[in-house]
Amino acid sequence: xxxxxxxxxxxxxxxxxxxxxxxxxxxxxxxxxxxxxxxxxxxxxxxxxxxxxxxxxxxxxxxxxxxxxxxxxxxxxxxxxxxxxxxxxxxxxxxxxxxxxxxxxxxxxxxxxxxxxxxxxxxxxxxxxxxxxxxxxxxxxxxxxxxxxxxxxxxxxxxxxxxxxxxxxxxxxxxx
Amino acid sequence: xxxxxxxxxxxxxxxxxxxxxxxxxxxxxxxxxxxxxxxxxxxxxxxxxxxxxxxxxxxxxxxxxxxxxxxxxxxxxxxxxxxxxxxxxxxxxxxxxxxxxxxxxxxxxxxxxxxxxxxxxxxxxxxxxxxxxxxxxxxxxxxxxxxxxxxxxxxxxxxxxxxxxxxxxxxxxxxxxxxxxxxxxxxxxxxxxxxxxxxxxxxxxxxxxxxxxxxxxxxxxxxxxxxxxxxxxxxxxxxxxxxxxxxxxxxxxxxxx
Numbered sequence: 001x002x003x004x005x006x007x008x009x010x011x012x013x014x015x016x017x018x019x020x021x022x023x024x025x026x027x028x029x030x031x032x033x034x035x036x037x038x039x040x041x042x043x044x045x046x047x048x049x050x051x052x053x054x055x056x057x058x059x060x061x062x063x064x065x066x067x068x069x070x071x072x073x074x075x076x077x078x079x080x081x082x083x084x085x086x087x088x089x090x091x092x093x094x095x096x097x098x099x100x101x102x103x104x105x106x107x108x109x110x111x112x113x114x115x116x117x118x119x120x121x122x123x124x125x126x127x128x129x130x131x132x133x134x135x136x137x138x139x140x141x142x143x144x145x146x147x148x149x150x151x152x153x154x155x156x157x158x159x160x161x162x163x164x165x166x167x168x169x170x171x172x173x174x175x176x
Numbered sequence: 177x178x179x180x181x182x183x184x185x186x187x188x189x190x191x192x193x194x195x196x197x198x199x200x201x202x203x204x205x206x207x208x209x210x211x212x213x214x215x216x217x218x219x220x221x222x223x224x225x226x227x228x229x230x231x232x233x234x235x236x237x238x239x240x241x242x243x244x245x246x247x248x249x250x251x252x253x254x255x256x257x258x259x260x261x262x263x264x265x266x267x268x269x270x271x272x273x274x275x276x277x278x279x280x281x282x283x284x285x286x287x288x289x290x291x292x293x294x295x296x297x298x299x300x301x302x303x304x305x306x307x308x309x310x311x312x313x314x315x316x317x318x319x320x321x322x323x324x325x326x327x328x329x330x331x332x333x334x335x336x337x338x339x340x341x342x343x344x345x346x347x348x349x350x351x352x353x354x355x356x357x358x359x360x361x362x363x364x365x366x367x368x369x370x371x372x373x374x375x376x377x378x379x380x381x382x383x384x385x386x387x388x389x390x391x392x393x394x395x396x397x398x399x400x401x402x403x404x405x406x407x408x409x410x411x412x413x414x415x416x417x418x419x420x421x422x423x424x425x426x427x428x429x430x431x432x433x
């Protein structure tokens with residue numbers, strides 16, 4: 001019983017520490033007109049998804065892995081982000097690309113963490129390479145015309161006011 | 177006063193070693209002094225073979241796996257020197273401590289090791305691999321003769337990036353990357369995002385003329401032999417670390433032929 005309490009306290013301390021580290025990361029503007037790499041992969045549920053088909057929406061493409069602690073910690077805030085943007089009727093989608101792990105590993109993680117967004121399986125890591133991803137989580141925020149507008153490395157509280165506003169502003173560009 | 181503290185520290189270290197490492201006692205314990213009077217204590221696991229491996233002990237205060245590995249290597253004829261760089265430079269026992277220390281201490285150790293006439297190899301992990309590369313660059317500038325060259329280095333899960341990674345951009349490395357012709361073996365865990373950078377890092381390291389080998393170790397995370405929460409594959413690979421080092425030295429030896 002005592003061991004269990006100590007374990008819980010330690011776990012809480014780790015989560016608190018990691019959560020505070022999450023808040024330090026910020027969206028970084030992408031300058032220039034570099035083209036967005038293609039992204040067409042099968043999801044964990046077996047459906048094909050092509051990034052091109054999502055034009056008209058703001059898309060958060062995240063590269064992640066089950067062994068990445070910040071990825072695990074920030075996913076609930078990504079679920080919250082979806083809910084908040086649905087409330088404001090902002091056209092938005094999250095695509096989380098797993099970096100080269102097996103379906104079994106990813107399914108186990110999904111059952112525990114319960115992400116409410118699409119998980120794509122990059123089993124050979126070809127997209128990881130094409131997108132120049134060398135760390136996790138690596139994030140790309142893509143505007144309604146399919147252009148990468150922001151990048152972000154590391155964990156972050158995705159449902160923060162600043163990020164919600166940045167995404168809403170991108171979505172509003174479509175309307176103006 | 178400094179001398180007094182150094183002797184006190186040395187006595188404490190020796191005492192702790194005697195208490196803690198009866199099973200893995202090293203054969204010798206020697207001190208090397210640099211030009212600026214920095215004193216570096218080295219544990220030596222002596223062996224009769226013609227290879228000598230210089231590695232870093234006391235990383236994060238726990239180097240049990242490295243000590244067991246050194247014992248095992250010494251039994252197989254590979255001499256191991258484990259300098260206590262952190263204490264010598266009065267640094268905290270954290271992963272990045274060695275990233276910025278001067279190279280003269282390690283160069284002095286290499287000079288001393290060269291006197292044994294054995295082929296010298298280096299090993300380090302994480303950000304400490306940067307110190308190895310910097311020291312080798314400096315060594316090669318001053319020792320260009322064939323017989324003065326070193327045998328090679330093992331870079332275990334090297335962390336050589338300048339600054340934070342930026343999604344969509346290739347990494348920028350510390351200046352010493354790609355400046356040496358030392359044969360290199362890069363070992364990386366399969367369960368770390370850094371595995372995706374191995375190709376890029378290998379190409380960058382080769383720019384100085386190095387032969388670079390890279391191996392991905394299945395099912396383990398970075399720093400696998402220093403973890404407090406090892407999984408079954410990590411425990412297994414840690415127990416076989418000496419085999420991994422021997423295989424790496426074999427490949428590095430081939431680079432000279």
